Amino acid sequence: MTTGFKACFGCHSTPFTREIGNDQLHDFSFFHEARDNTMRAIEKRMSAAIISAAGSGKSTVVRAVMGRLPEARYLTHYVKCTDVGKRDMCREIACVCSVQSSGAFPILLRRIQDKFESCLTESGRRPVLFLDEAHDLKPDVLSMLRVLTNFQMDSKLVLSVVLAGQPPLARLLSQDAQEAIARRIIHYSTLRPLSRDETAKYVEYRMGIAGARQSPFDEASLDAIYEIARGNLRITDNLALTALELAAAAKLKVVSAQHIAAARRVQWPS
Ligand SMILES: Nc1ncnc2c1ncn2[C@@H]1O[C@H](COP(=O)(O)OP(=O)(O)OP(=O)(O)O)[C@@H](O)[C@H]1O
Ligand SMILES: [Mg+2]
Structure with missing residues (x-):
């Protein structure tokens, strides 16, 4: 057929399929705005969030940002979130970052942090972690991200995180317990219909x-x-x-x- x-x-x-190249995207102004503001947050070594309805273009913005960050300066990692607990999520992040994913949770967390830090010091490339479908994250996983982005007692900015998810993500980030990670997010984008x-x-x-x-x-x-x-x-x-x-x-x-x-x-x- x-x-x-x-x-x-x-x-x-x-x-009308999802398979659309970054060079073929339609130039909606709100799409450019979300992409460029997310890039600006990353350039400032901070984090960003893209929060809007299902099917509004979030993953496409993420792909466009990933495609635009120069490879010589950034090392990007993409994780599609599920509602797993922090240990499994940590393993998932370890896998996409080519870190050995076995072992106890605190050791794994440390190993991932070391990998991010060595990426910056050894190759001069800034690690950027894109977490798509982030509305599915459990609160304790978000708290774990806070630990993951903390380097040298928060005195060093190493990792940028980009969260993309549906509106429940905004509710999740507004919880008191998530204040520290929410403070890292310097730009929130939405994609209008x-x-x-x-x-x-x-x-x-x-x-x-x-x-x-x-x-x-x-x-x-x-x-x-x-x-x-x-x-x-x-x-x-x-x-x-x-x-x-x-x-x-x-x-x-x-x-x-x-x-x-x-x-x-x-x-x-x-
Ligand atoms: N700038 C654009 N130009 C052309 N097509 C686009 C653009 N942005 C999004 N699309 C198309 O819109 C559709 C939905 O986009 P996308 O999958 O990024 O949405 P989403 O918000 O991530 O959805 P979900 O919440 O289901 O994950 C896709 O088919 C994508 O190809
Ligand atoms: Mg998507």
């Missing part, structure tokens, strides 16, 4: 980078997408892709509001 629908709309690749016009431009743009010369979505279909997705990128992607497949299956060259309604039923059968 996928090959057929791509040929039908003149696409060389599947549009798209407007109706931005949604239309986004859909056209995603079709364009997939190779389509012309977007097949008519105005009523764009209204319908916006009405359902309310500017959420992930929902927009899912609706648009399913609607394209439905239109192609019906051998139609135009995607209409009916296809969006049908796509909604496929996505969320009631």
Whole structure:
């Protein structure tokens, strides 16, 4: 079905997927703002957070920041958080940092810190730890991060942490027990939903980078997408892709509001 629908709309690749290169991103101003402010916090050797709804573009901002930090000056590590306890999380961080992950928790913590410190002193590269899906972190894991970022009794800034997560992360960080880690975060970014016009431009743009010369979505279909997705990128992607497949299956060259309604039923059968 996928090959057929791509040929039908003149696409060389599947549009609306997560697989979008950093050089192909749409230049939403709020996206640039989040990316640049996060980079500025890292350049100041501090930490940052990106907090917004599911499917709003957080991981894409993280990838864009990671792609822009010069390799000669920064060593980046990416961890997708789960709701595990601090020991397991520590092991996960050890793995992505190529640190031996066996042994007792305090030793492991020390080993990771040593690795970060030696990275800076031996190669002059600053370690940056990106924790995606950070709303899933347990409070004791956040407290552990506080220990991980403390070097020489807090007199030396070695590690920057970037937390990306859904709104419950803000609640987690506002707890008294997390004050120390929250203080390290010098910039909080949010990613707002798209407007109706931005949604239309986004859909056209995603079709364009997939190779389509012309977007097949008519105005009523764009209204319908916006009405359902309310500017959420992930929902927009899912609706648009399913609607394209439905239109192609019906051998139609135009995607209409009916296809969006049908796509909604496929996505969320009631
Ligand atoms: N600047 C952009 N240009 C083009 N597409 C984008 C941009 N930002 C995000 N997207 C697209 O929007 C979709 C959602 O983005 P992303 O996966 O980053 O959201 P998220 O907030 O991390 O979602 P979740 O909370 O589910 O992890 C992806 O398909 C991504 O390719
Ligand atoms: Mg994500």
